Amino acid sequence: MTDLTTDNAGPGPRNLTTEAVKNSLGRRNRKQLYLQGLGIAAITFALTMLFILIWSLVSTGHHAFTQTHVTLDVYVDPEEISEENLPRGGFSEVLLASMAQQFPDIDVSDRAEARKLSSILSDGAQFQLRDRVVSDPSLIGQTVSLTVPLSDPYDQLNKNLVRRDTPENRRRVDDAAIARFDQLADRGMISTPLNFTLLTAADSRFPELAGLRGALVGSFWALLTCFLISFPLGIGAAVYLEEFAPKSRVSDFIEININNLAAVPSVVFGLLALAVFIGWFGMPRSAPFVGGLTLALMTMPTIIIATRAALKAVPPSIREAALGVGASKHQVVFQHVLPLAMPGILTGTIIGLAQALGETAPLLLIGMNAFITSAPSGPFDSATALPTQIFIWADSPERGFVSRTSAAILVLLGFLIFMNAIAIFLRSKFERKW
């Protein structure tokens, strides 16, 4: 620094400049330190927020990953259940009878008393028993050992979400119910295994029976539709704009519009889909296919922009070399430029799809927030998607859905991280440096 000034300036100003530099050195170093400090503070703040978010999700959500079960010996009474009547039969009565064996002091002929016992088991218990007997009718007349979920209030009690020290009138489960639960626990009938229902069952109004299967399958079909439409169309548009289109006002205009389209709020696309796809074309409401079409509209600009950037990054020398040995323009694009740009294109596509996976507003508008107790079998069956399922559960009054909402968010975050990890992997594995 001082050498430079020696060459360029006379003795007077030289002294002045070095003085000025020396004097300001401390101040400038301090400023740099401030800047660094601010940067670190910003990152710490962001990390703290992220940590709080994840921590609050995990601390409420982890309860949903286990589910309290009870193991009962059930006598499949031939008087209640007969082979000719299957799948109908008195399965709830049979279950009640085996609960009554555990609590001989309760008179089950009184309806209100009987309810106290039958409400310990989940409403789904009778259907589990039914499915088991239907698949093996020889069980009729025998005693089977059945492990079924407990209903939500007892599940909450087992997980200490219903605190025993709160006054009785503020609890969903009264003292007598707690005593019954403890009796079952003392006999070793209570277990708390992993809650596979959360992933294998479709939605239910009973938290202990509700699962994400319908939402996962719905999201899968929607994303597949979205990918099949937005990927080829997006690449086609980008290749044309980048490699073939003459630079003109029209192409500038198109470019600006594509960039703007990427910033349009998603709810607008939802309204568009409601009016055009469902209103005009008469496509079914709540179908993942329509959801996928809507998401494709949103994802396409992202893919176009990513593809154009990837195409731009391919050095002109490759195009020129190919043209030099006599390749046609179209051969250059499809045999040289596009394969080289593919890692970048795929990265952009996956990030676009990850965005689409988390998108809620347009799906709400096309009715993908319906309550359906079975998973869809194809893209035209009505279904929910992961984010809309979270929306439904967050709005449900039953307490068990509080932890299930957080658990569903964790599942969604898991998928997002997985997709982004693939994008990073593709980039680091296949990206070429020139």
Add this chain to the structure above:
Amino acid sequence: MSVTKITTSAIAIVALTATAAAAREEIRRVGSSTVFPYTQAVAERFANTTEFPSPIVESTGTGGGMQIFCGGIGESFADITGASRAMKASEYQMCQDNGVTSITEAQIGSDGLSLAVSVESPHDWDLTLGQIFLALAAEVPVDGEWAANPYTNWSEIDASLPDVEIEVLGPPPTSGTRDAFVELAMHAGCEELEYVQNGGFDGDWVEENCSRMRTDGPFIEAGENDNLIVQRLQSDPTALGIFGYSFVYENLDTLAGVKIAGTTPSLETIGDGSYPVSRPLFFYIKNAHRGVIPGFEEFLTEYMSEDALAPGGYLNERGLVTLSEERRDELRERVANSVPMEAPAD
């Protein structure tokens, strides 16, 4: 290259089948979010006990449901809509205009609207509808004049009330709960006021002047998500929230219903009408779809069964306030014979 070709042709095929694959197998229900949990319960029961595919139960709000329901006859229009108020004349007309001529109206029971506080609340709340109106309306009588609401503290309205700031969280105007609250609590409260009784005002005047909620702070529109209101109430024990009673019922460990004129909201007091703020819940059946959509009759039978509707039935357990036995029998009769409703009067 070939990959692109295959994908484009795949899209073409999918797009073609999209319009063909419309034959609907399952029952489709739209409408009120208040009736939603009950239809949900019936739908799950129905899917579990029959061979028919699970019904699709969507919560669109009463008005939004009417739009879809009255859109026409055919697979893309819903079979049933739930409503937390009776169908309006304009909606009935819309149905008629679109060819939905035969509709059966079914009242399944009623739902109370309840003000609730956190169980941590230090005060024992007992309000009259008049006091609720004075606390929440945009304009109230002040010294014999109809003027902007000056009250900021409950004790300013009546010395017997707690000396805390008025803070009430409620649903936004798009909600059926809000409509019902304005009609059942605010209008009734307005009519209780001496100023209104002595002034000789009629129902139109009340509707015009007593329908606006205040927007200067004490009444807070908290969105459609009731769970959020519960969280706010828990952190602020002096605040009140407006809920459908079925929601309070599910959350009795965190919420306590506020007494109105000495009556605590409960399934009993709402059922016998002694709790003043309750509303009927309806659903409307599109008769043209009966016998066309598979399982529709069986679904209605399940909905109308004693297991569902009677006291102690599974809808009652979800917080529905049930009808009397004669009214249930009459309802079952009407639904079974698909008796069409008459045009509403208003």
